[in-house]
Structure formats: structure tokens, C-alpha cells
Amino acid sequence: MRLICLLVLLPATSLAQGFAGLGTDAEGFALPDPDYAIAFPRDHGPHSDYRIEWWYVTATLTGEDGRDYGVQWTLFRSALAPGEADAQVWMGHAGITTPERHFAAERFARGGVGLAGVEAEPFRAWIDEWSMEGPSLSDVTMTARGPEAGFALDLVAEGPFVLQGALGYSVKSAEGQASHYYSQPFYRAEGVIDLPSGPVAVAGDAWLDREWSSQPLSEGQTGWDWFSLSFEGGERMMGFRLRGGGDYTSATWIEADGTPTPYGDGALRVTPLRVAEVAGRDVPVEWRVELPAEGVDVRTVPLNEDAWMGVSVPYWEGPLRFEGTHEGRGYLEMTGYE
Amino acid sequence: MRGAVLSALLSHWRRRPLQLATLILGLALATALWTGVQAINAEARASYAEASEALGAGGGRIVGTGPIPPETWVAMRRAGWPVTPVVEGEIAEGVRLVGIDGLTAGGAGPFAGGGEAGGRAGEGAATEAEDGVDPLAFLRGEAALVSPEAVAALGRRAVLGGREVALVPSAAAGTGEVVADWTLALDALGREGFDRLDLSPAGPEPLTPLPRGLRVVSDGGDVARLTDSFHLNLTAFGLLSFAVGLFIVQSSVALAFEQRRPAFRTLRALGVPGGTLVALAAGELVVLSLVAGAAGVLLGWAVAAALLPGVAATLEGLYGAEVDGGLSLRPAWALSGLGIAVAGALLASVSALWKLWRLPPLAAGQPRAWARASGRTALWQGAAAAGLLALSAAVAWAADGLVAGFVTLGALLLGAALALPPVLSLTLAWGARLVRGPQAEWFMADTRQQLPGLSLALMALLLALAANVGVSTMVGSFRGTFTGWLDQRLAAELYITAGDPAQAEEIEAFLAPRAEAILPIWSVPTRIGGVPGEIYGVRDHATYRDNWPLLEAAPDVWDRLQRGEVLINEQTARRMSLGVGDAVALAEGWEARVAGVYSDYGNPAAQAMAGEADLARRYPDAPVFRFGLRTGDPEGLRAALIEFGLPPEAVIDQAGIKAFSLEVFDRTFAVTAALNVLTLSVAGFAMLASLLTLAAMRLPQLAPVWALGVTRRRLGWLELLRSVMLAGITAVLALPVGLALAWVLLAVVNVEAFGWRLPMRVFPGDWMVLGGAALLAAALAAAWPARRLATLPPRALIAVFVQER
Known part of the structure; x- marks a missing residue:
């Protein structure tokens, strides 16, 4: 689900306002439809009749030096007006997490002039010189860089795309706000991270989230905690908690062959175990994550608790390892911690 | 009791308002x-700071043709x-439309580490939000930012590019500016492209070379660095003026204390x-x-307001640094x-x-008219003067750097000032032996006796005159050298600029049969x-062989140039301590031998000239x-060229360039001239103050x-004559000091500040004018006291005997 909400929830930032038009009014924009049938490759491309949309990749990697690394690559689309394909603002976020440091970069671009955009097949998503390109979304090369660090990763899907929620219709609140949401949680990733200390060859797993909506959050919701977990047995799990106005949780259990089992509000329990001061805020960095229906009860520990994305819409996003009933690696995103 | x-202390000033005025005015002028x-x-x-912030970066600008x-x-x-x-572009009288891209105006956004990460990319847009413009409307060209003053001219709505646009007053828009999205601005200005691209210093290295036809012009940080030396020069001038002003204060305070001895006792x-x-x-x-001080600050504000346009023009002409002409009171x-x-x-x-x-407590409270310089004081002063002058010479000889240059200057001026009273005293003693007759002898002896009282004012005059001679010699030398250099270097009769490479080729073909070269x-x-x-790439042509001014050259320098050696400008040679025969790194993988060094005034950057073929190959x-x-x-x-299709402004003749260059030059030093006059005025005032109190x-x-039996009228004339004589001797003595000052400026300070050394030229005509000005100042300063003496009631003179003083 992810940053749809972010853009709505942080109106203090002008572009958040700009992106989501204050987040309360979907007038003129298309609304998510529970009967919509997601189809590929069509839905890999942009849906400009919806207000907001993103292509969101996180990767849990191990370097040739034996250490853990994390990489994030995101492209957000935000429509300025309904019905104008070119009236878009694009925003790119990139993050690299090492055990000691976290690098964040951000780009903005307007649509319609070639600075940024997405094409479904052959797949191509780009902003400035950052890009994610390949013959199809199942086989892409993903690059981004900033003044200090950058990366280039080849992603090859080793499993199917997974529809979240009810066949890709993901409900976000008790009032019924929703988005279209699918994932590719089975990428095998390989490539190089350029750090100030030099390049490091890396390999591991990556996870893509695709989501689009026009009015994804209810008014009282203030932030969320979102987990993507990869288990040693090959299973995957996505789970999030939306905070405010009575917490709302949702989860999807994904078998190793890609078969999803969605769980509605209340099935997932997430509990902060340790709070750390990050960028001047109190942020829970260690969690207990429980999905009793699948026998999951794990404790997550971040690779680097300072994985703060100090961009214009700041949030926490970083890789983690977990243990308990299961072991594995994953990614955590937390927003709305002021 | 304190009250x-x-x-009791303050009553002194009440009784002597003139002295109070002198003190305050002196200090106010200095301040x-x-x-x-x-x-x-x-x-x-x-x-500068505003400019680089407005650019969203301090990196540089990319411009094309x-x-x-x-x-x-x-x-x-x-x-x-x-x-x-x-x-x-201008859209109305005094209103400029600036088109930007609000989404990229903050640069690339840094891949910075830790919690400091980022936010930059959002800055441009965030500014808009603070100012209350809807970023959506801004991006869609429905709203624009306008500076508060421009609202008066334009109102809250305007039609730009055929669209009605809401104008939102904002401090983010510079004076007289409307800031709009570039799509709107291109329409409204009827343009096909941008004037420039601002380059952020924060971004990663670009992946490709700069596209053909574009070049990077440095700005921001560079401007500050380049203009530092200019500002240091100004500061030194300000300090000098302040020192001159302090002489006035010192003399007034010393006098007041001396006069209040009985009260203190x-x-x-x-x-x-x-x-x-x-x-x-x-x-x-x-x-x-x-x-x-408060009065001085207000006065200073007026001085600054009067001089700022000149300085702004100077800075723009010399460094391309844009300075707003308006002055604001900064705490x-x-x-x-x-x-x-x-x-x-x-x-x-x-x-x-x-x-x-x-x-x-019980020391004699008898006022001593003035603290007379004892023999010991004179000796001490002489020794200090000699020490300072020696220090000045030693620093000039031994040390490098701008600071050393200013130490040399300071020691020279202070030493010369301290040396003045002993030298004047000796001169007068020598003069006393030349004159005959009781009145003349009395005049010389009396003048000598008054030296201690006047010496501070005369020191101020010496400093002001020396600064004048020094600075005008420096400027004059510079101008003379510069003019000669322009004549040599601008040897071609016409200079043209083509619109693009294709046109350049057409023009070359067009010119081949028409121009000599x-x-x-x-x-x-x-x-x-x-x-x-x-x-720069240089074609092998006699124009260069005959005209190009070289400071240092190997034999057959122009042939060597075509064989792969290079010429470098003086600034580079000095900064990197390079000479003929040394190797210089010109670019990655290109190192060449230096065949010669050429003078390159007015250009603060490094420059080299290589053979045309060599450069074209690389x-x-x-x-x-x-x-x-x-x-x-x-x-x-x-x-013919204009008929061929070149716009007139793209075809410039030699005279036009020369006139423009000299205009820039003259503006550059207009400020110096103004400060010269002010310093001299302060010195004149110091004399007036001293004479009045004496x-x-x-x-x-x-x-x-x-x-x-000497009439009051005659006594008055003698007073005037004394002042003029002392000023005259001081002016003569100031001349060598000023020339030494000029030498330090040309050979030390300029080399450090600008990177070039200039031959010194002297302008005796200027000295005569300056000497005349000094005499006039002295005469004016003495006129009032002399007139008072000439019209003093005899009663006052008789009273002297009555009071047995």
C-alpha cells in the first residue's frame, strides 16, 4: 500500500498537497473498483486517470564482503488534473542502507516532456538518469545514484506477480478506502552498489509493489507500519498497520509458488519492542510481528536503525532480519512518526 | 558624589562646545x-549569497550561443x-519575468548520508508553499510569484502568454521580478528555449560530456572568492580612513584632558x-x-548609498557579480x-x-598649554618610526601573501606618520638658519614650537596625501598598462560571433575571399x-607574432606553440609558480611545456593558449x-557581414571593444577616487580642529x-602662512611615502589580489594638483582661526598681561 498514504498524510509539504490535492477529494479522478480485473502487461504502465501511483522496489542483499545491504528504488506519479495525461508530477526516491550508513536521494520531474515516465512493455520507468528498464517487468535493470552513492541491480522474477487483497483490491480503512495493489515478491537481484568506499558486488532478493488509487486513506489515519518478509522456506508475507482512528491491519500470506491468502483487519498484530531516536523523532525500530493464522510470531531487528529517508516527505525505510517461529529477511517502512 | x-567633568564640554563638536564630528566622520x-x-x-540561493545552487551556469x-x-x-x-525577459517597464522549473530548481537532490539526507530537491517548491502559492497552480501556469513592489505595477492578476495568471506576492521573487513556471514564461516571452541552465554543485558527476555549443560559466562560490580581494582592498581603505579620523579624536581628547588638569587636581x-x-x-x-558613533553610522549609510551603484557596476564589470543597487540597514x-x-x-x-x-593628587594643576614633546618623546618617536619602516621593508622583502602586503602597507604608513614630526622639526630648524630679520626668525621658531600641537593633524594629512598619491599612481599605472595592452591584444579590426556552428562555417566560407585573415x-x-x-586555440598567424603581449617567452615561441607547447596567462604562472620550460597539466592526460607567459588583465581565471591543430585534435x-x-x-x-545575416551586435569593431573595456576599468576605480576625496576632507578637518584648539x-x-607692534591682521596672515607652509612641507614629504605605497600596491598587493604585476608609472601632473589641494585644505582650515585672530578685540590680548600668564 505504502506511500499513497504518505502523500496524503503529510500536507505540511507542499508537494504532498500537490500530489494528493489535500487527500480528501477525488473529484474527477477514477476510484478503485473491486470488480476491476488486473491484467499484465497493461497494468504495469501508468493509470493517469487515478490521482496517485507508484513503482516501488526494495531489495535485501548480501555483499561479496559478506555483509548485509538494502536498496530502495521508487517512482511516484501524481496527477495534477484529471483527464490530462501530461499533467503529472513524478518523484523518485532512492535509498541505500549499509550497516553503518544510510544514503537517500530524491528527484522531481514534470510529466509530458520526457524527464520521467513509465511504459508497460518493453518495461521502462525513469526519472532523470535513474531507470528501471528491461524486456518486461519480470526482467529489468534498475539504477539510481546520488552524489555519494549509487547502484545498478539486475532483477529477474523467479515467481509470479501476486495480487494483494481481494484480487488486487486492497482495502485501507474501515470506511472502505482502497487501492489497486499487486506485487512481485520473487525477484532474484544481482548487481553492484557504489559506496564512497568503493563498489561492492551484491546479490539477494527484491520485492516490487505496484499500487494506484485516488483517495486511499481515511481522514483520521496518521501513519503506518508496513512489512515485507521473505522466509527461508521460500514463502513471503506482506503486512501493514494503519494508525489513527482505530488501527487497521491487513496481511497477505504468499506461498512459495505465489499463491496468496489475504487476511483482513485484525488478523495481523504488530507490537513495537524498542524505540530509538532517529532524526530527532522516536521511531520503533524493533517489532514483534504475529500472524497467528499462519503460525507466525517473529521479532524484527533492523540492519541500521538510522535508515531515515530525509527527503521532502520524510519516512523510515530499511532492511531487517527476523527470527522466532521463522527466520528470514525483509523490509520495513514507517511513516507518520513526528 | 559620582553625580x-x-x-564637574561635563561642565568642561558645556564651556567649550566647539571642542565637543570637533570630538564628535571627528569620531563621526571616522566611523x-x-x-x-x-x-x-x-x-x-x-x-552574492542571495544570487546563489536564488539559483538553488552555487554550482555554475550553463549557457549556449x-x-x-x-x-x-x-x-x-x-x-x-x-x-x-x-x-x-522584460514584460513591462522595470518588470522582469523569470521562468523556472519549480521541480528541479533545487538541484538533483543529494544522495547524502545519514539524517542530513536530502530535502533539497523540494526546496524550490517548498518556498512557493511558504509564500502561499498553490504549487499545482504554479506548475500549471495559473499562478506566478511576484515581488511586493511589482504588485503595484501589475496588480494581482496579469495576462501572460495569452493566459490570465494570478500573481501572488512573495519574497521569493527578487526586486521587480515575476517568477513563473518556464512553460508559461516561454509562451509569454515568445521564446523557443532557455537563457541558461543552472548547475547544482550537489549532484553526482554527469554521465556524458557537456553537449556541443554549451559552456559552463562559474558563479556563486567563485564570485565570493574572486571578489574577496576587492572587498579586502575596500576594507583596508576604510581602516585607513578610520585611522585618519582617530587622529582628530586623539587630539581633541588630549586637549580636553590637558585643559581639565586643574579640575582633576x-x-x-x-x-x-x-x-x-x-x-x-x-x-x-x-x-x-x-x-x-550613531551619527557616524547614519553618515556611513549615506556614504554607502552614494557609492554603492559605482561599486555594483565595478563588481559586475570586473567579475560579472551582480549586486543589487539598493542598500538596506543591516545590524x-x-x-x-x-x-x-x-x-x-x-x-x-x-x-x-x-x-x-x-x-x-597634588601635582601642579597648571595647564601646560599643550603637552610639549620632550626630547625623549621625539627620540622615542624617531626610533619607533625607523623600526616600523624597517619592518615594512623586511616584510616586503621576505614575506608573501595578501596579509604580508597589508602589513607592509600598515607599517610603512604608520612609520612615515611617526617620522613626520622629527623630520618637520629638522626641516624648520634648517629653514630658520636661512631666514633673516626678527619677524621671520620669530615666525620659524614659533612654527617649530607649535609642531607638537599640530603634528597629529599633520600626520593625518600626510597619510591622506600619501594614500592619494599611492592609489592614484596605482590606478594610473594600471590604466596606462591596460590601455597599451588592449591596443596590442585587440589587433584584429573586427570581432564577430556566429549563432551556431553551422552558421560559423558559412561565415568562414563567406569571409574567405573578403578578409585578409x-x-x-x-x-x-x-x-x-x-x-x-x-x-584557447591559436591559429598560426602574424597577428599574434607581431602583437600578442608576452611577459616571458622562449625563443621562437610561436613556432613552439604550433609544435605542442603552450602559453599560459600571468595569473596561472604566478599562482602555480610556473615559468618558461616548466610542464603544466592542461586537462586529464594532457600535459605540455610552457613556451611563454602573457599578461591577461581583468581575467581572474586560469587560461592557456595552445596551437589550433593541437586543440582541435583533442x-x-x-x-x-x-x-x-x-x-x-x-x-x-x-x-557586408550584416547584409550576410549577422545581427549588428554580433559584429563588433575594435574601437567598440576598447571603449567598453576602458569604461569597465574606469568604473572600477571610481570608488577609489571618491574615497580619496573623503580621506583628504577628513584630514583637512583634523587640521581645522587642531588649529582652532591651538x-x-x-x-x-x-x-x-x-x-x-605687529598688527593683528598681520598676525592672522602669518597664521595662514604657517598652515600653508606646514602643509606644503608635509605634501613634499608625502610624495615619497605615496610612491612607496604605490609600489607595494602594484608589486605586492595586486599580485596577490589579482594575480598580475604592473609596471609603475608616475604622473607628476597629478602630484601638482594634489599638492595644490593640500595647500588649499590647509588654507581653508587656517582661514577661520586666522580671521578670528585678525579681528580679536585688543582687550583680549591685553588681558593676557593682566592675568600674568
Whole structure:
């Protein structure tokens, strides 16, 4: 689900306002439809009749030096007006997490002039010189860089795309706000991270989230905690908690062959175990994550608790390892911690 | 008790309002010059900072030979260039429309580490939000930012590019600016492309070379660095003026303390502790200096407001640094003005306060007319002067650097000032032996006796005159050299600029049968020895062999150039200590031997010249747009070129360039001239102050002469003559000091500040004018006291005898 909400929830930032038009009014924009049938490759491309949309990749990697690394690559689309394909603002976020440091970069671009955009097949998503390109979304090369660090990763899907929620219709609140949401949680990733200390060859797993909506959050919701977990047995799990106005949780259990089992509000329990001061805020960095229906009860520990994305819409996003009933690696995103 | 003591102290000023006025005015003038200079510096620096903030970066600007199409910008961003477009133009009288891209105006956004990450990319847009414009409306060209003043001219809505646009007042828009999205601005200005692309310094290295036809112009940080030396020069001038002003303060304070000796003695005898007395006297000074300082700050503001346009023009002409012509009151320089007024007044009063502290309670309270310089004082002064002059010479000889240059200057001026009284005294003693007749002999002896009282004012005059001679010699030498250099270097009759490489080729073909020679002027930006600079390609032609001014050259330098050696400009040679035969790194993988060094005034950056073939081989894509043309008929060729299709402003004749260059030069030094006049005025005022205070005390010495039959009128004339004579001798003595000053400026300070050394030229005509001005100032300063003496009631003179003083 992810940053749809972010853009709505942080109106203090002008572009958040700009992106989501204050987040309360979907007038003129298309609304998510529970009967919509997601189809590929069509839905890999942009849906400009919806207000907001993103292509969101996180990767849990191990370097040739034996250490853990994390990489994030995101492209957000935000429509300025309904019905104008070119009236878009694009925003790119990139993050690299090492055990000691976290690098964040951000780009903005307007649509319609070639600075940024997405094409479904052959797949191509780009902003400035950052890009994610390949013959199809199942086989892409993903690059981004900033003044200090950058990366280039080849992603090859080793499993199917997974529809979240009810066949890709993901409900976000008790009032019924929703988005279209699918994932590719089975990428095998390989490539190089350029750090100030030099390049490091890396390999591991990556996870893509695709989501689009026009009015994804209810008014009282203030932030969320979102987990993507990869288990040693090959299973995957996505789970999030939306905070405010009575917490709302949702989860999807994904078998190793890609078969999803969605769980509605209340099935997932997430509990902060340790709070750390990050960028001047109190942020829970260690969690207990429980999905009793699948026998999951794990404790997550971040690779680097300072994985703060100090961009214009700041949030926490970083890789983690977990243990308990299961072991594995994953990614955590937390927003709305002021 | 303190109140009573204070009122006793203050009563002195009540009885002598003129002395009070002198003190305050002197301090105010000194503060004014200092503050004025500080205000100018502060304003200029604020302008640079504002400019680089407005760009969203301090990186640089990329310009082309014409408009830069949006497609080029997009392609560059896709290749990792952190650039954001700017297009500007006038849309109404005094109103400029600035088109920007709010989404990229903050640069690429840093991949910065830790919690400091980012936010930059959002800055441009965030600014808009603070100012209350809807970013959506801004991006869609429905709203624009407008500076508060421009609202008056435009109102809240305007039609731009055929669209109705809401104008939102915002501090983010510069004076007289409307800031809009570039899509709107291109429409409204009827343009096809951008004026420039601003380059963010924060972005990663671009993935591709700069597209053909574009070049990077440095700005921001560079401007600050380049103009530092200019501001340092101004500051030094301000400090000099302040020092001159302090002489006035010192003389007034010393006089006031001397005159109040009886009061001090009485107060001590009545039981006031010495410490209290000193504290109260110091407190009195602080209050007076605060009053004077405040007046000075206001006066300084006026000085700055008057000079700023000139300075702005200078900075723009010399460095391309844009400075807003308006002046705003900044607390920094206002407070520094007050602070330096107080500090200066206390510094000037240290010796007086020290004497007061040491004064035995019952010491004779007899005023001594003026603290006469004892033989020991004179000796001490002479020794200090000799020491300072020696120090100055030693530093000039041994040390390098701008600071060393200013130490040399300071020691030279202070040493010369201290040497003045002994030298004047010796001169007068020698003069006394030449004159015959009682009146003449009395005149010389009396003048000599008055030296201690006048010496401070004369020192001020010496400093002012020396600064004048020094600075005008420097400027004159510079101008002379510069003019000669321009004549040599601008050897081609016409200079043309083509619109693009294709047109350049057409023009070359068109010119081939028409011009005697076509000399391409083309360059590539690079890093010379690691410093940003440019390499020019030179065609093998007699124009260069005959005209190009070389400071240092190997034999057959022009042949060597075509064989792969290079010429470097003087700045580079000095900065990197390079000479003929040394190797210089011109770019990555290109090192060449230096065949010669050429002078390159007015250019702060590193520069080199290589053979045309050599440069073309290494940079096959570097475009050639500009040409120098040799022709016997510049008028005819110019007309032909314009007919061919070149816009008139792209065809410039030699005279036009020369006139423009000299205009820039003259503007550059207009400020110096203005400061010269002000310093001289302050010195004149110092003399007036000294003479006025002396006049009252001299009556006991004049009364006997009057009683012997010399008329008051004649005494008055003699007073005037004395001033003029002393000023004349001082002016003569100031000449060598000024020339030494000029030498330091040319050979030390200029080399450090600008990177070039200039031959010194002397202008005796200027000296005569300056000498005349000094005599006039002295005569004016003495006129009032002399007139008072000439019309003094005889009763006052008789009273001297009655009072047995």
C-alpha cells in the first residue's frame, strides 16, 4: 500500500498537497473498483486517470564482503488534473542502507516532456538518469545514484506477480478506502552498489509493489507500519498497520509458488519492542510481528536503525532480519512518526 | 558624589562646545567612512549569497550561443546533469519575468548520508508553499510569484502568454521580478528555449560530456572568492580612513584632558579616588563615542548609498557579480560601526586616561598649554618610526601573501606618520638658519614650537596625501598598462560571433575571399593545474607574432606553440609558480611545456593558449563561434557581414571593444577616487580642529608679539602662512611615502589580489594638483582661526598681561 498514504498524510509539504490535492477529494479522478480485473502487461504502465501511483522496489542483499545491504528504488506519479495525461508530477526516491550508513536521494520531474515516465512493455520507468528498464517487468535493470552513492541491480522474477487483497483490491480503512495493489515478491537481484568506499558486488532478493488509487486513506489515519518478509522456506508475507482512528491491519500470506491468502483487519498484530531516536523523532525500530493464522510470531531487528529517508516527505525505510517461529529477511517502512 | 564629579567633568564640554563638536564630528566622520565601506561590503556579499540561493545552487551556469531548447535540458537531465532551466525577459517597464522549473530548481537532490539526507530537491517548491502559492497552480501556469513592489505595477492578476495568471506576492521573487513556471514564461516571452541552465554543485558527476555549443560559466562560490580581494582592498581603505579620523579624536581628547588638569587636581584633592575619576572619564568618553558613533553610522549609510551603484557596476564589470543597487540597514555593520567608534575613542584616549591615573593628587594643576614633546618623546618617536619602516621593508622583502602586503602597507604608513614630526622639526630648524630679520626668525621658531600641537593633524594629512598619491599612481599605472595592452591584444579590426556552428562555417566560407585573415577565437573549459580555466586555440598567424603581449617567452615561441607547447596567462604562472620550460597539466592526460607567459588583465581565471591543430585534435567537438578578422576595410566588411545575416551586435569593431573595456576599468576605480576625496576632507578637518584648539591657547605667545607692534591682521596672515607652509612641507614629504605605497600596491598587493604585476608609472601632473589641494585644505582650515585672530578685540590680548600668564 505504502506511500499513497504518505502523500496524503503529510500536507505540511507542499508537494504532498500537490500530489494528493489535500487527500480528501477525488473529484474527477477514477476510484478503485473491486470488480476491476488486473491484467499484465497493461497494468504495469501508468493509470493517469487515478490521482496517485507508484513503482516501488526494495531489495535485501548480501555483499561479496559478506555483509548485509538494502536498496530502495521508487517512482511516484501524481496527477495534477484529471483527464490530462501530461499533467503529472513524478518523484523518485532512492535509498541505500549499509550497516553503518544510510544514503537517500530524491528527484522531481514534470510529466509530458520526457524527464520521467513509465511504459508497460518493453518495461521502462525513469526519472532523470535513474531507470528501471528491461524486456518486461519480470526482467529489468534498475539504477539510481546520488552524489555519494549509487547502484545498478539486475532483477529477474523467479515467481509470479501476486495480487494483494481481494484480487488486487486492497482495502485501507474501515470506511472502505482502497487501492489497486499487486506485487512481485520473487525477484532474484544481482548487481553492484557504489559506496564512497568503493563498489561492492551484491546479490539477494527484491520485492516490487505496484499500487494506484485516488483517495486511499481515511481522514483520521496518521501513519503506518508496513512489512515485507521473505522466509527461508521460500514463502513471503506482506503486512501493514494503519494508525489513527482505530488501527487497521491487513496481511497477505504468499506461498512459495505465489499463491496468496489475504487476511483482513485484525488478523495481523504488530507490537513495537524498542524505540530509538532517529532524526530527532522516536521511531520503533524493533517489532514483534504475529500472524497467528499462519503460525507466525517473529521479532524484527533492523540492519541500521538510522535508515531515515530525509527527503521532502520524510519516512523510515530499511532492511531487517527476523527470527522466532521463522527466520528470514525483509523490509520495513514507517511513516507518520513526528 | 559620582553625580557631582560627573557634572564637574561635563561642565568642561558645556564651556567649550566647539571642542565637543570637533570630538564628535571627528569620531563621526571616522566611523562614517568605516561603516560606509562595511555597509558596501555587506551589501555586496548579501547579494552574492542571495544570487546563489536564488539559483538553488552555487554550482555554475550553463549557457549556449543562443536559446537552449527544452529538449536539450531534458536530454541533459536524462544524462545525469543536475541542471534546472531559467529564462528571463522584460514584460513591462522595470518588470522582469523569470521562468523556472519549480521541480528541479533545487538541484538533483543529494544522495547524502545519514539524517542530513536530502530535502533539497523540494526546496524550490517548498518556498512557493511558504509564500502561499498553490504549487499545482504554479506548475500549471495559473499562478506566478511576484515581488511586493511589482504588485503595484501589475496588480494581482496579469495576462501572460495569452493566459490570465494570478500573481501572488512573495519574497521569493527578487526586486521587480515575476517568477513563473518556464512553460508559461516561454509562451509569454515568445521564446523557443532557455537563457541558461543552472548547475547544482550537489549532484553526482554527469554521465556524458557537456553537449556541443554549451559552456559552463562559474558563479556563486567563485564570485565570493574572486571578489574577496576587492572587498579586502575596500576594507583596508576604510581602516585607513578610520585611522585618519582617530587622529582628530586623539587630539581633541588630549586637549580636553590637558585643559581639565586643574579640575582633576581639585577633584582629587576633594577626595575623589583616582580610579573613580578614570572610570568616570572613560564613561564620559563611551557616552560621547556612542553619540558620535550613531551619527557616524547614519553618515556611513549615506556614504554607502552614494557609492554603492559605482561599486555594483565595478563588481559586475570586473567579475560579472551582480549586486543589487539598493542598500538596506543591516545590524551587522551598524553594530560594528558603533563598536569601532567606542573602541577607537578609547584607544585614542588611552594615553590621556593613563596620565590621569598616574597623576599625583597634588601635582601642579597648571595647564601646560599643550603637552610639549620632550626630547625623549621625539627620540622615542624617531626610533619607533625607523623600526616600523624597517619592518615594512623586511616584510616586503621576505614575506608573501595578501596579509604580508597589508602589513607592509600598515607599517610603512604608520612609520612615515611617526617620522613626520622629527623630520618637520629638522626641516624648520634648517629653514630658520636661512631666514633673516626678527619677524621671520620669530615666525620659524614659533612654527617649530607649535609642531607638537599640530603634528597629529599633520600626520593625518600626510597619510591622506600619501594614500592619494599611492592609489592614484596605482590606478594610473594600471590604466596606462591596460590601455597599451588592449591596443596590442585587440589587433584584429573586427570581432564577430556566429549563432551556431553551422552558421560559423558559412561565415568562414563567406569571409574567405573578403578578409585578409580569419582568426578563430575558440576555447574549451578545462582544469589547468587543477584550477578551473579555459584553453584557447591559436591559429598560426602574424597577428599574434607581431602583437600578442608576452611577459616571458622562449625563443621562437610561436613556432613552439604550433609544435605542442603552450602559453599560459600571468595569473596561472604566478599562482602555480610556473615559468618558461616548466610542464603544466592542461586537462586529464594532457600535459605540455610552457613556451611563454602573457599578461591577461581583468581575467581572474586560469587560461592557456595552445596551437589550433593541437586543440582541435583533442577536442574535435569543441565549437567555434567567434572570429577575429583582419581587414583593411573594417567598415565595408562590417556592412557586408550584416547584409550576410549577422545581427549588428554580433559584429563588433575594435574601437567598440576598447571603449567598453576602458569604461569597465574606469568604473572600477571610481570608488577609489571618491574615497580619496573623503580621506583628504577628513584630514583637512583634523587640521581645522587642531588649529582652532591651538588658537585660544596661543594668545599668551602672540600677545607679546602684538605688543611689540605687529598688527593683528598681520598676525592672522602669518597664521595662514604657517598652515600653508606646514602643509606644503608635509605634501613634499608625502610624495615619497605615496610612491612607496604605490609600489607595494602594484608589486605586492595586486599580485596577490589579482594575480598580475604592473609596471609603475608616475604622473607628476597629478602630484601638482594634489599638492595644490593640500595647500588649499590647509588654507581653508587656517582661514577661520586666522580671521578670528585678525579681528580679536585688543582687550583680549591685553588681558593676557593682566592675568600674568
